[in-house]
Amino acid sequence: MKGFTPLVLGILATLAFSWLGLAYIPDLQIGHLDPQSDEEGTDIYPMPKSGMAERGRRIYVANGCFYCHSEQVRADYAASDIDRARDAAPSPPSKWGDRRSAPRDYIFDRPALLGKMRMGPDLANIGKAAPAEEEAAPAQPSPANPANPVPPGASPPVANASPPPANAAAQQNAKPAAQPSTPTEPAASPPATNASPTPTNATAQQNAKPPAQPSTSPAPAASPAQAATAPSPAASPSEFPAPYSAAWHHQHLYAPRSLNLDSDMPAYKFFYEKRRVGGEQSADAINLRGEGAPGEGWEIVPTYDAKCLVAYLMSLNQSHPLNEVKSAAPPAASPAAAKPVAK
Amino acid sequence: MNPTEIPLKSPSSVTNLSIGDVEQVERALIDASTRVPVLMFYASAVVWLLLGTLLAGFTSFKLHSPDLLSNVSFLTWGRIRPAHLNVMLYGWGSMVGMGTAIWLMARLCRTTLRHPLLLVTGGAFWNLGVLLGICGILMGDSTGYHWLEFPSYAAVTLFIAYSIIGSWAVLMFRFRRGDPIYITQWYLLAAFLWFPWMYLAAQTMLFIVPVQGVLQAAVNWWYANNLLFLWFGSLGLGTAYYMIPKVIGRPVYSYHLAAIGFWTYAFFASWTGMQRLVDGPFPAWMITASIAAMILCIIPVATVGLNHHMTMRGYFPLMRYSPTLRFTVFGAMSYTAFSVLGVVISLRSFARYLQFSEVSVAYSHLGLYAFFSMIMFGAMYYIVPRLVGREWRFASLIKIHFWASVYGIGLMTLMLLAGGMVQGMNMDNPTLPFTESTQSVLPYLRGRSLSGILMTVAHFVFAYHFLLMLLGLGRTASVPTFLNPVNPEPGEMVAH
Numbered sequence: 049m050k051g052f053t054p055l056v057l058g059i060l061a062t063l064a065f066s067w068l069g070l071a072y073i074p075d076l077q078i079g080h081l082d083p084q085s086d087e088e089g090t091d092i093y094p095m096p097k098s099g100m101a102e103r104g105r106r107i108y109v110a111n112g113c114f115y116c117h118s119e120q121v122r123a124d125y126a127a128s129d130i131d132r133a134r135d136a137a138p139s140p141p142s143k144w145g146d147r148r149s150a151p152r153d154y155i156f157d158r159p160a161l162l163g164k165m166r167m168g169p170d171l172a173n174i175g176k177a178a179p180a181e182e183e184a185a186p187a188q189p190s191p192a193n194p195a196n197p198v199p200p201g202a203s204p205p206v207a208n209a210s211p212p213p214a215n216a217a218a219q220q221n222a223k224p225a226a227q228p229s230t231p232t233e234p235a236a237s238p239p240a241t242n243a244s245p246t247p248t249n250a251t252a253q254q255n256a257k258p259p260a261q262p263s264t265s266p267a268p269a270a271s272p273a274q275a276a277t278a279p280s281p282a283a284s285p286s287e288f289p290a291p292y293s294a295a296w297h298h299q300h301l302y303a304p305r306s307l308n309l310d311s312d313m314p315a316y317k318f319f320y321e322k323r324r325v326g327g328e329q330s331a332d333a334i335n336l337r338g339e340g341a342p343g344e345g346w347e348i349v350p351t352y353d354a355k356c357l358v359a360y361l362m363s364l365n366q367s368h369p370l371n372e373v374k375s376a377a378p379p380a381a382s383p384a385a386a387k388p389v390a391k
Numbered sequence: 392m393n394p395t396e397i398p399l400k401s402p403s404s405v406t407n408l409s410i411g412d413v414e415q416v417e418r419a420l421i422d423a424s425t426r427v428p429v430l431m432f433y434a435s436a437v438v439w440l441l442l443g444t445l446l447a448g449f450t451s452f453k454l455h456s457p458d459l460l461s462n463v464s465f466l467t468w469g470r471i472r473p474a475h476l477n478v479m480l481y482g483w484g485s486m487v488g489m490g491t492a493i494w495l496m497a498r499l500c501r502t503t504l505r506h507p508l509l510l511v512t513g514g515a516f517w518n519l520g521v522l523l524g525i526c527g528i529l530m531g532d533s534t535g536y537h538w539l540e541f542p543s544y545a546a547v548t549l550f551i552a553y554s555i556i557g558s559w560a561v562l563m564f565r566f567r568r569g570d571p572i573y574i575t576q577w578y579l580l581a582a583f584l585w586f587p588w589m590y591l592a593a594q595t596m597l598f599i600v601p602v603q604g605v606l607q608a609a610v611n612w613w614y615a616n617n618l619l620f621l622w623f624g625s626l627g628l629g630t631a632y633y634m635i636p637k638v639i640g641r642p643v644y645s646y647h648l649a650a651i652g653f654w655t656y657a658f659f660a661s662w663t664g665m666q667r668l669v670d671g672p673f674p675a676w677m678i679t680a681s682i683a684a685m686i687l688c689i690i691p692v693a694t695v696g697l698n699h700h701m702t703m704r705g706y707f708p709l710m711r712y713s714p715t716l717r718f719t720v721f722g723a724m725s726y727t728a729f730s731v732l733g734v735v736i737s738l739r740s741f742a743r744y745l746q747f748s749e750v751s752v753a754y755s756h757l758g759l760y761a762f763f764s765m766i767m768f769g770a771m772y773y774i775v776p777r778l779v780g781r782e783w784r785f786a787s788l789i790k791i792h793f794w795a796s797v798y799g800i801g802l803m804t805l806m807l808l809a810g811g812m813v814q815g816m817n818m819d820n821p822t823l824p825f826t827e828s829t830q831s832v833l834p835y836l837r838g839r840s841l842s843g844i845l846m847t848v849a850h851f852v853f854a855y856h857f858l859l860m861l862l863g864l865g866r867t868a869s870v871p872t873f874l875n876p877v878n879p880e881p882g883e884m885v886a887h
Contacts, residue, residue: 055572058654060588062658063588065661066661067589069680070609071613074677075606078604078606078673080603110531110533111470112469115468120672126670126743127746128820132825148672149672151604151605151606151672154672155603157607159535159536160605160607160608162605162668164751165749165751166748166818310830311826312454312457312829312830314453314458315458
């Protein structure tokens with residue numbers, strides 16, 4: 049090497065070359081994707097997440113969830129991700145995914161939390177694993193968006209099961225601490241969950257009790273916030289909540305080993321508040337039995353952060369078919385209607 | 392250029408009077424000019440090392456005992472882990488690497504360090520940046536990008552600090568005396584130019600003008616892998632290229648090999664990174680390009696390994712005496728192991744199983760600890776006595792440090808490799824429940840915690856020894872501290 053200048057130029061050029069190849073050119077190729085929709089401009093996928101879910105993503109990041117949970121499903125030829133069923137819902141099986149993940153699935157994600165380690169299961173489709181009546185809620189459009197992305201076949205949304213984000217944000221201030229309704233059962237089911245009680249778990253089905261009378265449910269002011277947090281009908285007082293429902297997530301975050309003895313997840317008790325029951329027990333209180341139960345007269349309720357985190361988890365759903373990806377299962381929507389948006 | 396032109400001197404033993412007095416005085420002057428900043432960088436690095444070690448142990452124990460202190464938000468596993476990682480990367484690794492590089496630059500450019508207090512200011516800002524970043528992570532301000540978790544306020548502080556430190560190192564290169572540029576200087580200069588390049592590019596593409604969706608992950612791993620290879624790797628290799636010939640007192644075996652090794656390294660290693668995302672949601676060509684680059688990295692690895700080996704040939708027994716040589720050669724050998732493992736786990740047929748397992752943790756530790764940190768320990772054993780004017784006090788402490796580190800990292804690598812393979816095989820078997828994969832790796836993770844205890848011992852012993860040196864409690868002797876008594880045979884080099 050003759051001297052300073054060629055050495056410096058060579059050093060800078062090598063990295064510039066790699067940046068060009070691995071950052072710049074991919075940006076030209078997949079850096080400006082649009083959501084896809086059908087010919088009528090409806091059935092848009094993916095959609096931006098609600099405000100609560102976006103805040104939940106911050107909490108997911110802040111607490112390093114992505115160090116143990118990936119959010120990507122590899123192709124069937126590359127790994128057996130698609131064949132893997134979730135532990136808590138083996139029958140009927142809730143799979144990690146029906147198809148591989150594609151760049152378009154992540155276009156609104158910031159950061160895109162693909163993950164590098166699986167000390168916990170993949171979460172790319174954890175929202176899909178929720179019981180049917182809760183699954184529809186996170187997919188609701190924002191009020192500004194005229195499109196209606198409710199997939200055909202999903203249960204018709206009950207009015208207060210699908211709050212627009214603005215409503216949900218307002219809920220932050222309205223603390224449903226004191227609820228004037230009459231106390232009946234500790235975890236009275238709100239009316240929203242009566243829509244289609246379909247327990248997905250065999251155990252839950254056995255023990256599913258008839259839902260409580262709608263008239264005794266909590267005050268209407270508290271209802272919208274429960275779209276993401278309401279216990280499902282399968283969560284009868286003596287049993288576990290339905291797998292991957294919001295109530296299940298809350299209990300899982302609060303005490304992972306109360307649901308799965310083999311879980312290696314740390315408990316996130318600092319997301320939850322232990323407080324005295326004021327009047328009636330809150331509808332979103334964690335229904336913990338046995339060891340770790342809060343004791344008589346006390347209840348454990350999620351903080352707003354916990355609700356956001358669960359809203360984020362419930363929003364993770366890559367089940368919508370993508371034109372560029374071969375789905376393992378036939379898509380629910382008519383394939384002829386699905387065409388990519390012209391850029 | 393032929394090997395005889397390499398500006399390497401025979402070993403700088405004090406007893407060897409064949410070296411001209413002028414050169415000796417000159418070196419003493421250079422060392423004196425670097426004393427304050429380099430010791431300041433080293434002291435900061437050692438403090439960060441201890442903090443990072445404690446955080447590492449905590450992370451490791453929490454992974455198999457998840458209920459340990461999990462009720463406090465800032466002690467949750469998902470915050471302690473990035474805190475550990477960033478303390479090690481930016482606190483320990485970068486500080487010790489830059490300190491060593493400054494000293495090496497001054498020595499090799501044969502120029503005294505001008506305005507050393509500016510460097511101290513840079514170092515102080517860097518420490519501030521790391522401190523801010525760690526506090527930010529623990530408070531829940533992490534950005535969510537691997538190895539870039541520091542929130543923006545810490546990143547800006549780091550970058551300001553770096554521009555002071557880095558421009559100083561590059562300026563020193565401009566003031567060099569003597570025309571030939573030794574291979575170490577190439578690596579160091581490259582590292583000092585690459586780091587701001589990649590840091591700025593990553594910060595821009597992730598935070599200032601964020602790229603869309605999955606490309607964030609691509610940019611993230613482009614940065615992380617380049618940080619590993621082009622920053623830590625270059626600092627480590629450059630240091631090894633200085634220490635090994637210097638201690639044994641013979642020139643590098645082949646200068647041509649060194650040049651080939653450098654440019655192929657710069658060219659191929661910079662293209663790796665996407666193999667960390669094997670079969671993820673990306674165009675396949677990106678990942679394939681990185682896998683190919685990983686395989687091609689065998690060329691620089693083989694060249695560097697061959698060069699070091701041929702330089703050392705016949706001199707391996709000196710590792711019995713010289714702490715520097717022992718640490719450096721261990722590091723250089725680990726570099727080969729690290730690279731081979733890197734190739735293996737990037738191949739698609741292996742990545743299928745190992746992609747999301749603990750094996751990638753083993754890989755990172757092989758690179759950052761067994762290779763980089765061990766070479767840096769070696770460099771510190773060489774440089775610190777020249778700065779404080781005292782020799783290391785206890786050979787026994789150096790031995791404890793070495794063996795505890797070696798057994799620690801060895802056990803850790805074995806545990807994580809074996810555990811990660813079991814974990815990966817179970818994970819790819821859909822008939823087993825998922826928890827089977829995590830349950831099966833737990834015994835290995837307990838073994839890893841055990842290795843962490845060894846490494847903690849090593850680091851505290853080293854820190855104590857280093858503190859003695861800083862306090863001027865080293866030995867006042869005319870000969871360096873050898874690990875074992877040297878028989879004064881006429882044919883044998885007195886090495887340090």
